[in-house]
Amino acid sequence: MPELPEAEAARARLDAGALHRTIEGFSLGEVSHMDLPDKDARARLIGTQFSTTRRHGKYIFIGTMDGPWLHIHLGMSGSLRVMAAEDELPTYVRFTVAFEGGQRLHFRDPRKFGHIEVIEDVDDFIEAKHLGPDALTIGDNAFAEIIGKTKSAIKSALLSQRKLAGIGNLWSDEALYRTGIDPETRADRLSSAQVRKLHGAVRDILQAVVDTGATYSKLPDDWLIHHRKDGDACTRCDGTITKKKVGGRTAYHCPEHQTGT
Numbered sequence: 449m450p451e452l453p454e455a456e457a458a459r460a461r462l463d464a465g466a467l468h469r470t471i472e473g474f475s476l477g478e479v480s481h482m483d484l485p486d487k488d489a490r491a492r493l494i495g496t497q498f499s500t501t502r503r504h505g506k507y508i509f510i511g512t513m514d515g516p517w518l519h520i521h522l523g524m525s526g527s528l529r530v531m532a533a534e535d536e537l538p539t540y541v542r543f544t545v546a547f548e549g550g551q552r553l554h555f556r557d558p559r560k561f562g563h564i565e566v567i568e569d570v571d572d573f574i575e576a577k578h579l580g581p582d583a584l585t586i587g588d589n590a591f592a593e594i595i596g597k598t599k600s601a602i603k604s605a606l607l608s609q610r611k612l613a614g615i616g617n618l619w620s621d622e623a624l625y626r627t628g629i630d631p632e633t634r635a636d637r638l639s640s641a642q643v644r645k646l647h648g649a650v651r652d653i654l655q656a657v658v659d660t661g662a663t664y665s666k667l668p669d670d671w672l673i674h675h676r677k678d679g680d681a682c683t684r685c686d687g688t689i690t691k692k693k694v695g696g697r698t699a700y701h702c703p704e705h706q707t708g709t
Contacts, residue, residue, distance in 0.1 A: 450522040452506060452583055452614030453657035458520070458528045459503040460661075462510050462553070465530030467498050469547035477542045483563035484543055485518070492516055492566065493545075502570050504582050505613025509570050516566045519573060520555065523562030529554040583614035584654045591647040595635055602638065603631035604695035606650070615650065618673060619657070621700050623649040625672040625684070631692075631699040633708045676700045 450458075474490045492515065502509040508528075511517035520528065529538055533550040543564055545553040555564060567573050581590055594612065598605040605611055606620040615623075624631050626649045629642060638646070660666040664673055670683040678691040678700070687704025 449524050449616055450506060450526070450662075451616040451619055452503075452654055453619075453660075453662040454522065455503050455506045455508050455614070456584075456658045457662040458522065459501050459508050461528055461530055462498075462508070463501045465551065466510060466545070466547075466553045467500070469549065469551055470495065470497050471545060472548050473546045475544045475546065477540070477544075479542050479560075482542055482557070482560050483565065485564060485566045489516075489566040493518075504570070504574050505579055505609060506616075507574075507577075507579070507613075509567075509573075511570070516568055517570060518564055519567045519570075520564050521562055523557060523559065525559045526555060526557040526562035529556060578610050579613040580609060580611045581613065583612045583650060584658070586612065586647075588644065588647055591650075592640070592643050595646070596638060596640070596643040598635040600635060601632045601694050602629060602635045602646075603697065603699050605635040607695070607697060614654070617697060617699075618676075619650070619653055621676065622653050622672050624699075624706060625701060626653070628684075628705050628707065630703075630706045630708050631694045631701050637708070672700065 471493050473494060476484065496512045496515055498510045499513040500511050508520040509517050531552050531554060533552055538554060538556050540556050540558040541554045542557045542560065543555040555562065580594065595605050598611065603620055603624065606615050623646060627646050629646065657667065667673060675683060675689055677689060680689040682689055682702040682704060685702060685705040687702040689700055690703055691698060691700055
């Protein structure tokens with residue numbers, strides 16, 4: 449499932465290609481069982497221009513100067529493409545914004561788990577969703593207060609979007625792997641030094657993935673992302689990667705160097 453870096457890469461594509469262009473219409477692909485703006489909601493945007501983008505956690509927003517915003521959630525496999533009208537249409541396009549001059553914004557979603565909606569205010573949306581601070585921008589003190597005082601397993605704490613918005617299975621495992629913390633360790637039993645180290649790892653990992661445009665092949669070979677398979681060799685010690693369930697979610701870790709407190 450796309451996490452914060454994929455959402456940030458998508459936001460950057462919107463910023464580069466979908467702003468300051470007059471919206472002339474919309475088209476829909478095969479969209480049964482998908483949540484998309486209805487005809488009246490789409491009509492509010494025709495004749496306007498998107499002027500800004502935002503991202504909070506895994507949520508993407510593109511808005512007009514005085515009017516509504518589009519909230520875009522990529523779901524399990526969604527992606528955004530900004531293309532010329534004459535370019536070959538990608539497969540599985542569910543929603544298209546047509547701009548004057550021939551540019552098109554396509555929302556591609558093979559599995560149809562994504563959704564798009566028209567909203568009035570991004571901050572109100574974030575509050576209504578009870579989303580925690582963005583995982584890439586949260587400060588040291590706030591991270592320690594939110595994560596360091598949680599009584600659940602640290603893996604579950606990192607995955608909770610109400611505590612910290614943007615981290616999923618991949619990057620929670622990566623951060624715990626890098627810092628040598630067992631994913632089942634209770635968060636409030638970590639030392640202050642461990643919490644600081646974990647926050648640094650979360651920030652550095654997310655930024656590194658963002659810097660590649662969420663292209664995993666560009667990440668260093670010793671990252672867990674390239675070895676997330678039960679039985680693979682650990683790149684940080686002589687151990688073996690092991691899979692287990694933590695709070696109902698799959699966690700990949702090395703029992704040799706990832707220990708409790």
